[in-house]
Amino acid sequence: MASALLNRAGFINVFIYFIILAEPYMLLAAMVMAPLTGKNLERFRRWILIFAISNVGLAFIQWIFIPVGLYPKPDGGTVQDNIAGVFGGGGGSAGNYISCTVTIYVGLYVLNYYKQKPLWIRSSLLIAGILQTQISDSKQVFLALMGGGVLLVLTKVQYFRKLVIYAMVMAVLIGVFYWAVVNLDYAFLAPYRNWILRDGLYGPDGEATLTKTAAFRIIPTYYTSLLNWFFGLGPGHSVSRLGGWILRDYASLLAPLGSTTHPASEAVFNVVTSGWIARQSTVYFPLFTWSGIWGDLGFLGLFSYLYLAYVAWRWFCVDDAGKFFLLSTVVFGFILTQMEEPGQVVTIAILLGLQWHEAREARQARFSLAQHRLRQQVTNSLETLDS
Template identity: 55%
Template sequence: MSSQVVVYKKKKGIVRSSTLILIGFATAFFPRLLTYFGGPPPINFVHFGVVPIVVVIALLQTRVKNRQQIAIAWELIVGLGILLTCMTASALINDAGFLNIFLQFMLNGEPFLLLIAIVALPLAGENLKRFRSWIVGFCLFNLILAIAQSILLPVGLYPGAQGGQLITDNIAGVFASKGGSAGNYISCTVSLYFALYFFNVFKTVPLWKRIALLIAAFYQTSVSDSKQIFVAFFAGWLLVVLTNVKKPAKILMYIIPLILIVCLFYWALAYTDWEPLEPYRNFTTGRAEQNLYGPDGEATILKTSAFRVIPAYYTTPLNWLFGLGPGHTATRLGGWILRDYKALLLPLGATIHPASEAFWQIILGPAGWLSRESTMYFPMFTWVGIWGDLGLVGLAAYLYLSSIVWRRICVDDFCKFLLLSTAVLGFIITQMEEPGQMLTIACFLGLRWHEEREAKNTLHDDLSPPPLLSVHSQHW
């Protein structure tokens, strides 16, 4: 009787922790949808307070004894501690506000925090299925809403396209924003990751349904004009292939088909009038007469602006090591959040650096016309922002934290693809710092880790011989 009571309490604790994690995830996944329909803008910051609290509660409640889970959690905690130390040092050197430290730490570290909590949960069996069902439900809702928007927005049955925005900007599922944002890119990325996860994991679902989900995600990406997502995903897939090549000679097996695909794509751009290729044609064959991509091309100079702007504000050799301070250059915080929420954040102690404004002067000036037509050429993007804010030391700290996930949590090629394609997106714009997208990735990584662990445990149980006690009892 007493053993039954213990088991009941343990299950109750598991459900409570996983439910809290889902609530924390929801606070980052749905706030844009709420503000789109009139919710107060500060609701976008709620998850910065909720997620850390949820993670702490989950860690305090967990009764996990598995050494691997404990080791991974502690390694990630140490990595986050190193990142926070670098941010604090950078802030002290550059007189950045305490709020800058907190917000930048959450933008960069929140996915790792959530991943710690998920890995530390004893998810298995029905608890794992329940947790997965909620994550799948959230992502499916985003995809269905985006498809509905693509149908209802053009006929005026869905609110949007305000303030000079294009309809495609508002085909963004739960990430749409009336004030203008990269919501369509975020939504498409989440939908494609979800469709790929569903296709690979839900093997019992009929193949045609899984393929239909993939087609729906590709449709959303196409109608929302999120072409850079295809570029990032293709590059991510190619990097995964290269990481799996054991013999260098085999690289030719992949390079040759790749060259053929690129040649076919270029031929289609140059010699066909296929309408879906028009967004790509605009900046390739459509502008062949302009100098865009050479060493002195307009696109090259614009995209690499950070390497001239940021060092121009260095006042000490320490800036090379620790940057200009969290939120002071080209990160999501410095480039957008502090600019859009200045009235709310400055009275709370946030600080703004002139380097961030220098980027906007370039973007809004004559030299920034390319970035206003396509984010592919945006001079503010995550990787250069981390370097600008935190310097070489801070960038190394973030890469070390990412390497822990690569080494300890990536259990298959899908996990590698999540990380590598996201890293590519980090070279386009600050999409790598979008909470809704990054927490979704953290959930998929955590799910795959638990699913693979459960599969190994099941296989081990199936291959194990029967207990000696049962054998003796049969002879007895």
């Protein structure tokens, strides 16, 4: 609200942006208030699995039937763009990225939770998610997951054994991937080879570097006072999902409600349309979540959001799987605006809430067992004294 008042942003901007950023935290708070135990918890878990299987199943149906015309294809976008499972939308949307990510996240949850099941069963959903990522050409998902794994390794500094194990696993995976890209001539590796080994993209003056960091150079040129550094340009006035996409795509709906835009958004978007690299890969888009939060709300808004993320990390990431979900989403925030997609962050909130309930139920079970053992010991002691 302070940012909106300072920059004369519309109230509808405030409302939508608040919902985009706060929705997963609100859902997580609601979940921990609900009495999910026993059969209710098992039923909730089962519905999550049904949803995930439906998502990946529909994605494979789209992969097979869209090219032959037996599945309706929305206008725009490639066939790969529309392999989006239950998140299918207009052509060129981020549905394919979200669908793959959700499948992999739930697959990791299944692999981590159902440890009594055979490995081939509990890993099948994860393998399906990896294949779905490949057939939908969602390369940035692998990049974010790898980045999340590296960040997870860095959190294990205090636990030397875990640090070594995780670091070795990540080093092997990265090493094998790089070797394959350099030495193997498979078609599915060609896109990675094109971006990793191409000269002139990286470095201080590289095309990729200049395009990706364009928002940080452009946004401050629109500051009118020192307060902009603390409160930004206003909700939806820079390169967040609201300013970069929603206000543009739904202008006919939101403009009558008093939505406001800002020339900074258009200036950064012009970098995309005037160059070639961002149109070739969304990895190099200058519009992404972390720059958007900073541009819209300033450093105070950015620190406020980071504090909410810390609360989620502190209280709801009960194991390494939950931490990986959160950290890989952080990496997604550096690529595009997938961190502001409800399908992404709501899934994370649900999985974190589910794991929180499972951990609480496990603690209660251990406590009940300890009480039973204590009562048994007291009873045995009394019987011994009586005898």
